[in-house]
Amino acid sequence: MEVQTVSKFVLNNVLYLIGGLGVLVIVMYAIIIHLWMSLSYMKKQHKKIMTGATGDNLETMLVGHIEKVKAVEEENARIDHENKRIDTLLQQAITRVGVVRFCAFENMGSDLSYAVALLDAHDNGVILSSLFGREDSRSYVKPIENGHSSYTLTKEEEEALHKAIASASAD
Known part of the structure; x- marks a missing residue:
């Protein structure tokens, strides 16, 4: 009896069933077209x-x-x-410089005398000193090794040496 009921239902609603299947086919075609377009886009990207x-x-x-x-x-x-x-x-180039200008002799005018310390990264180098007087000018060069000289340094030369060594910490 159930088979007959189903058969009757199908016969009575054939148009609705065909319409529903038609809509389903249209939806399937839309899905196929969408997938085909996506595949085409992917092929272009792949290329x-x-x-x-x-x-x-x-x-x-x-x-x-x-x-x-x-x-x-x-x-x-x-x-x-x-x-x-x-x-x-x-490391071996002159990179640290200290300069001190001073008046070497009292009552001699401006600070024309100077001491210049020229050091590398290892505190090796020289101190150049020039003492300016009325009649003449004297220059001295004293070697520096590891921040010290084997010669006695004047207070101005010491100051120039300390300035040069201190300039390393300013880097």
Whole structure:
């Protein structure tokens, strides 16, 4: 009896069932069209990825980029080596300077005498001193090793040396 009831229902509602199936077919076609368009878009994107602006394929592009990265690494290593060489040279260059101007003799006018300390990063260098008088001017050079001189320094030379050493902490 149930089979007959179902058969009667189908016969009585054939138009509705056909209409419902038609709507279902239209929805399925819409889904298929949407999927086809999505697939087409994905194919275009895939093609863009697989070919570069010059038409190269992905493998050729990757090999080219890897070669460029290796070249950059080599250049970076060369620059790093050069930087270390320059740093070593800079350690020996005069980078610390202290200057003191003073009047060497009383009643002699302005501060024309001076002491200049010129040091490298290891506090090695020289102190240049000039004493200016009415009749003449005398210059002295005293070596400095590790911040000390084997010669006796005047108070002005000591002050110039301390200024030069202190300029290292200002860096």
